[in-house]
Amino acid sequence: MRFLGIVPKVSLFAVPYALLAFYLNSKLSRPFIRFSSMGIALLTVGIALWLLCYFQVSMAYQKGELLTTGCYSRIRHPIYSIWGFLILPGFSLAIGGFMLGLPLVYWLAVVRFIGEEERALAERFGDGWKSYARKTPRFIPRI
Numbered sequence: 001m002r003f004l005g006i007v008p009k010v011s012l013f014a015v016p017y018a019l020l021a022f023y024l025n026s027k028l029s030r031p032f033i034r035f036s037s038m039g040i041a042l043l044t045v046g047i048a049l050w051l052l053c054y055f056q057v058s059m060a061y062q063k064g065e066l067l068t069t070g071c072y073s074r075i076r077h078p079i080y081s082i083w084g085f086l087i088l089p090g091f092s093l094a095i096g097g098f099m100l101g102l103p104l105v106y107w108l109a110v111v112r113f114i115g116e117e118e119r120a121l122a123e124r125f126g127d128g129w130k131s132y133a134r135k136t137p138r139f140i141p142r143i
Contacts, residue, residue, distance in 0.1 A: 076133060076138050
């Protein structure tokens, strides 16, 4: 599995939907639902967390190590979660209109393809991955 994981496959669904939503929004005089302040707040937090996780995983990837600390100590896929719960919803709320469906399209694609990434990780890291996967939830941390 490459560094980008399932991102290219998820993008095949999310990007066309986003383009369609932009087009449909442009045909309306104004978006019918919009929450700019909330969207910008989610985007700000999401981007900060994404950068933190990105730097952690890219260093581990360069070393060929399985990352199970930092952002990855609570959930197996924090970057997908940050995009799905903060960045895309924030972007969608800021834009409004048809863009509000983007997080749903994103999550449907992520759930559809995440098994491929996890199989590749199990193949690469063996028992280390299996042990980590048993004790660490996929997308939402345990309380």
